[in-house]
Amino acid sequence: MKMNRSATAAEAAKRVYSRMLHGKPGSWSMDINGWDWVPGVGVIAIAEYGRRCGQHDIWEWLDSWAQRNRGKSERLKVINAIAPYAVLPELYAFTGNPVYAEAAERAAQWLTNEAPRTREGAWEHTVTEDVQFPEQVWADTIFMADLVLARAAKLSGNRAYAEESVHQLLLHLRLLQDEATSLLFHGWNCEERHHMSGARWTRANAWIAAGVPLIGEALDGLVNLPEEVVTRYQSLMGALAKLQRDDGLWPTVLDRPAYYPETSGSAGIAFGIKRGIRGGWLDAGLEWHADRTLQAMLGLVTENGSVQGVSGGTPVMPSIEAYQSIPQHESLYGQGLALMLLSEYV
Template sequence: MMHSKPEQWGGHAWTDWAMNADRWDWNAGVGVIAAAEFGAKTENEEIVREVEAWVKRNIGQSESILTINSIAPFAVFPLLHRIAGRSFYADKAGEVARWLIDEAPRTKNGAFEHTVTEKASFSEQIWADTIFMAVLFLARTARMKGDGRIALEALRQVRLHLEALQDEETGLLFHGWDCEAGNWMSGARWNRANAWIAVGVPMILEETEALCGDDALLAEIKRRYARLADALVQRQHAGGLWPTVFDRPGFYAETSGSAGIACGLYKAARMGLVPVALLAHAVRAVPAVLATIGPDGAVGGVSGGTPVLPSIEAYGDVPIFPTLYGQGLTLLLLTEALAEAGEEK
């Protein structure tokens, strides 16, 4: 499959953004979330301090940006509050959570409308990305505050997104749903869209299940997630990765989404959300992801940031280059793989 040249996607401005850590947006946010997770699970205080330094250096940018995508970096605030003990993190997280629940734009069915840091409008659109970029933050804030109302909203958003995006025939997820038009737009069962939810839902359930109090809601989420996981393992290439569009096995294998899916399977198997047998698919993905990492540590085979595109074929032309979300999803996978290896000893 041929790929568009980066120039067609904004040239140097696009590729410079991809590895620019000092921006308060979803790209850097995914990397920071992963670094914090790795630092906490390996008890590496230096990494956690670096995450806090990143927040202090870039928090000023967040004051003028309040969208779904710009919420992502706030997901590290509950961890920093627990470790550093600064009330600022709890207070700011509470402020942002209130904005999400009370003021953030919603679609006609009550889901968060996907909004981005760029000057673009996606009226009445539901994107899979929102689960990781904003709902994860909401779930972590709920646990930090012991707030059942926030936890319930996070889980309702998960259900709304699964209901809107899941294909009942295959169990896979479409990239987006247009509530106004009543369709899945491009109709692409896109790799990374599935990854945001595959990894995001177990992380959200970890934070909110004890606070929920709605057994029927939890059961519906778990049922849909199990169906998704079963569908995902059927689309895995023999080499360990997943194609960038599941309906097009000839499209290029995409690393970041593959890492996210495999990480989600690790977490879900550990939590009992999916059969332990599915763990083998996560294990198979690890060496394939590792093989994409270059001598400089950059993860290869990562597709550029992708809105819902006009056609399925367009996803096969998205250029590939290293990005911070590619680094982050890979680090999340390796963190889970290390944890699993440690438990087996």
């Protein structure tokens, strides 16, 4: 049965990956040849897929992608658009091309010394669109930016980068985690000192569920993660497991079970479970929750590799009810989070 599941996951992953490479040029959600968080999640996921299945051609494709697109990075110094830098340390290991190491170093220096911060010292969530979110901390930042800094720290051995990565992770957990439920709010306004809409949005929780074990892997041997990070993460994942629907997915807002099931957030949470168990963060007893999500995911990947049921790009909405009205459409971050989960079963 496990062999059949692995073969089925491998076939689905292959379709999802192929769809990502042949998306829609010029499309905000499906153009892989960009330098922003959407293609960033896509290439981070493709690197995970390449590592798990060991295919040389996947790394060659990533190398060609980076050669085509890295020149776009220098004019996009915002937190969300830093995300694609997370693959550059890995590409340096694959190619030995010093250009990748130099670019990762520049990103790490920007994050450490120049990126805007809130009054509490957390990175302010900045985006490429013509809109500002002053003094706002978002859960998304851990996956989009902190993973970059952690991997740059691993590449360079720079302890200061590693310590800043841990500092940001702990700050975000303290500011966003609901002490009553252990779930994460989507955002925090440092000036007004509240969680804005107060939504415990599923994909926000998924960014940290998926990001923390990846960051932990990168920092292993450089710094010791504080026990507070470990206990907060374990509490989060235990709370998420209790809210999983019978179909293996999570609703788009965690504590609103009647809201529509959301594929990308569900995949990110399940990936976090698998990776957290593998890294020794989580108890193996949680694995069946990821297995249930995988089963649901297999039914949401079409024959052409499109992942269904993914909510659109989402700022912190003005109300919890507004999250239910966000339309669903195909996207590279949805493809990517699904691919990351599928890759764990390849």
